[in-house]
Amino acid sequence: MSTLHTVNKSPFERSSLASCLAHVAQGDAVLLIEDGVTGARRGSSFAEALHAKSPVCAIYILAPDLAARGMKAEDVIEGAKFVDYGGFVDLVAEKTRVVAWL
Amino acid sequence: MSEVATAYEVNGIVAQHDEEGYLTDIGQWTPELALLIAKSEHIDMTDEHWEVVNFLRDYYEEYQIAPAVRILVKEMTKKYGKEKGDQKALYALFPYGPAKQACKIAGLPKPTGCV
Amino acid sequence: MSEQPSKKKFLYINRKAPYGTIYALESLEVVLIGAAFEQEVSLAFLDDGVFQLMEGQDTTGVGMKNFSKTYRALGDYEVRKFYVEKESLAERGLSVENLMPVTYEDEDDDYAEKPSIILVDRAEMAKVIAANDVILSF
Numbered sequence: 001m002s003t004l005h006t007v008n009k010s011p012f013e014r015s016s017l018a019s020c021l022a023h024v025a026q027g028d029a030v031l032l033i034e035d036g037v038t039g040a041r042r043g044s045s046f047a048e049a050l051h052a053k054s055p056v057c058a059i060y061i062l063a064p065d066l067a068a069r070g071m072k073a074e075d076v077i078e079g080a081k082f083v084d085y086g087g088f089v090d091l092v093a094e095k096t097r098v099v100a101w102l
Numbered sequence: 103m104s105e106v107a108t109a110y111e112v113n114g115i116v117a118q119h120d121e122e123g124y125l126t127d128i129g130q131w132t133p134e135l136a137l138l139i140a141k142s143e144h145i146d147m148t149d150e151h152w153e154v155v156n157f158l159r160d161y162y163e164e165y166q167i168a169p170a171v172r173i174l175v176k177e178m179t180k181k182y183g184k185e186k187g188d189q190k191a192l193y194a195l196f197p198y199g200p201a202k203q204a205c206k207i208a209g210l211p212k213p214t215g216c217v
Numbered sequence: 218m219s220e221q222p223s224k225k226k227f228l229y230i231n232r233k234a235p236y237g238t239i240y241a242l243e244s245l246e247v248v249l250i251g252a253a254f255e256q257e258v259s260l261a262f263l264d265d266g267v268f269q270l271m272e273g274q275d276t277t278g279v280g281m282k283n284f285s286k287t288y289r290a291l292g293d294y295e296v297r298k299f300y301v302e303k304e305s306l307a308e309r310g311l312s313v314e315n316l317m318p319v320t321y322e323d324e325d326d327d328y329a330e331k332p333s334i335i336l337v338d339r340a341e342m343a344k345v346i347a348a349n350d351v352i353l354s355f
Contacts, residue, residue, distance in 0.1 A: 023343045100354040165290035173293045
């Protein structure tokens with residue numbers, strides 16, 4: 001009975017990620033897609049907040065969106081998991097509901 | 103039925119409408135214009151017709167939307183009693199649908215979700 | 218407990234201020250269309266979404282429809298729960314007194330007028346989200 005939260009906007013532009021992290025419940029998953037992946041960059045000002053949530057919920061990153069922006073797996077916070085489009089679909093199917101943080 | 107005119111004209115005032123006959127500018131509505139629109143819909147306006155049209159205009163003024171038919175029925179019942187707040191009676195007055203046809207005569211935009 | 222299994226709980230999450238973008242108006246239109254399908258619908262207002270419920274909106278100068286009046290019609294459409302987040306209000310220097318009153322008529326209680334707005338904190342909002350089946354974000 002858990003929720004998949006997707007964030008598709010850069011946290012440097014909008015409050016979507018901050019708002020998302022403030023509303024996650026234990027066992028939820030957060031998936032960063034499109035410009036949302038920028039928030040997961042190691043050393044960025046959102047890395048800590050994101051990392052702090054990892055005991056509460058899993059953090060996923062859509063790998064093609066990360067690659068498109070010139071970032072590699074080692075550039076993002078520790079513990080983040082990577083999915084491709086198929087993995088995205090699996091997450092949606094696995095969770096009870098999806099909340100899109102626009 | 104193809105409609106050539108894109109505007110109603112009454113008492114020298116020209117009011118634009120869309121291809122289905124809904125007024126472009128609700129502010130141009132007058133009771134005379136309502137009679138003209140009703141005529142093009144083949145409706146002879148009676149007191150009962152006016153009750154519905156006036157109700158719709160009041161509702162729009164208050165909420166900025168035209169009510170769905172079930173809301174219209176419910177609210178007409180509250181205001182005028184069961185006899186008037188009856189779906190069949192409303193369709194008898196406006197055969198092509200009270201929301202659609204009465205809204206057009208009332209000068210309101212086409213109701214949301216009404217295709 | 219006589220709920221039909223086909224009846225789902227829909228939550229509309231509103232996070233944008235009105236007029237600057239089309240999100241708020243689109244949300245409202247989808248709510249109105251969706252209301253015809255007899256599902257259980259509630260609304261959530263958080264972040265800039267709380268601005269949608271501001272009292273005294275006057276759009277004459279910007280030439281747009283003041284659709285804030287339409288929220289007050291939603292009670293007729295059985296949309297009677299407006300969850301508003303306290304922290305979002307506070308962050309914006311607002312309190313519930315700055316919001317317009319939204320009420321519905323309770324037909325089970327002699328048509329008494331009851332408030333639709335329910336103030337919740339962030340933790341409660343997370344629970345509201347988790348208690349719904351379908352989330353629509355705007």
